[in-house]
Amino acid sequence: MTGSEEPPTFRLAYVPGVTPDKWVRIWNERLPDVPLTLTQVPAAEAGGVLLAGDADAGLVRLPVDRTALSAIPLYTETTVVVIPKDHLVTAADEVTVEDHLADEIVLHPLDDVLGWERPPGRPAFERPATTADAVELVAAGIGVLLVPLSLARLHHRKDLTYRTVTDAPGSSVALSWPEDAHTDRVEDFIGIVRGRTVNSTRGRQPAQAPRKGERTEAAPTRRKQAAGKQTGGARRGAGGTPKSGGRDGGKSGSGKGARRGRPRRG
Structure with missing residues (x-):
């Protein structure tokens, strides 16, 4: 560079x-x-x-x-409902849309991230432009707001709190x-x-073991080494006497008299 x-x-x-x-x-x-x-x-x-x-x-x-x-x-993320601290819903640790929010005005901002097929509760007269605007309306007592937990924390206010909604979609x-x-x-x-270590292969595929019957790079080398042990010199018999590698199994060059058997009669 x-x-x-x-x-x-x-x-x-x-x-x-x-x-x-x-x-x-x-x-x-x-x-x-x-x-x-x-x-x-x-x-x-x-x-x-x-x-x-x-x-x-x-x-x-x-x-x-x-x-x-x-x-x-x-x-x-878990979905929560943002409500004023004096709201009746605060009496429960967890709430459901059907049992606790069906009669509430539920604000549905234009930047909603929950992807409702049909927003729960009663609709507000107008949709807020942003989640931040919707939080302001909750503080004014106009309605409640369902958002991912992180957004409730991001827009935290001292006069508001939240409760987990168990039957709402997550983000x-x-x-x-x-x-x-x-x-x-x-x-x-x-x-x-993904939590990989600094020495990770970064997703590169490790070398795969050869399938049965498939040759590897090392196989020819091993075969050569094994052959070298057998042919790297004349094979030796007992006492270090060299043996021939011919078909006669060491008989050639030894003469007829070397054959064992019963002596002929004269």
Whole structure:
């Protein structure tokens, strides 16, 4: 790399609620010469950011366009309902949509990430533009809000609390990148989020054992070594006498008189 070239970087996009701090720290320890830059993007725009080449990979919320993006699911978040601290629902540790929220006004922001087929409860007069706006409406006593736990913590307020909703859909977080841009740097980050060690083969397939009847590279060498032991000199009999390797089994050159048997009578 010449002095005029910029150092290589890895650009990671992430959506609100996701905290990549641990993985970033490991990256900086393992690849100190490759700066990692973070960019927070709205959940609905994450796929477009990756496809436009504005990030090398992203921590996104599923689903994504699997015809153009690869994705590795990482975890699924618990869904909670955000409510005022004096709300009746706070009497329970866990709630259900059917038993506790059916009569509530449930706010459904335009950036909702839970993917409801049909939002629960009673609809509000107007949909809030963002989750942050919906939280403000909850604080004003206008309704309640269902979100992944991380978003409830992200928008925490002292006058609000939350309870787990056991029958609501969850939100899954995944590592995603364009299918045609699976680079070595992307593979490095995959290894980090999957917990691979620094000495990992980074997903390379280990050498497979040969199938039965299949020759290996070492087999000819072993056969040559074995043959060398047999033919590396004349085979020796008892007492170190050389034996011939001919068909007569050592009889040739010994003369007729060497044959054993009963003597002929004269």
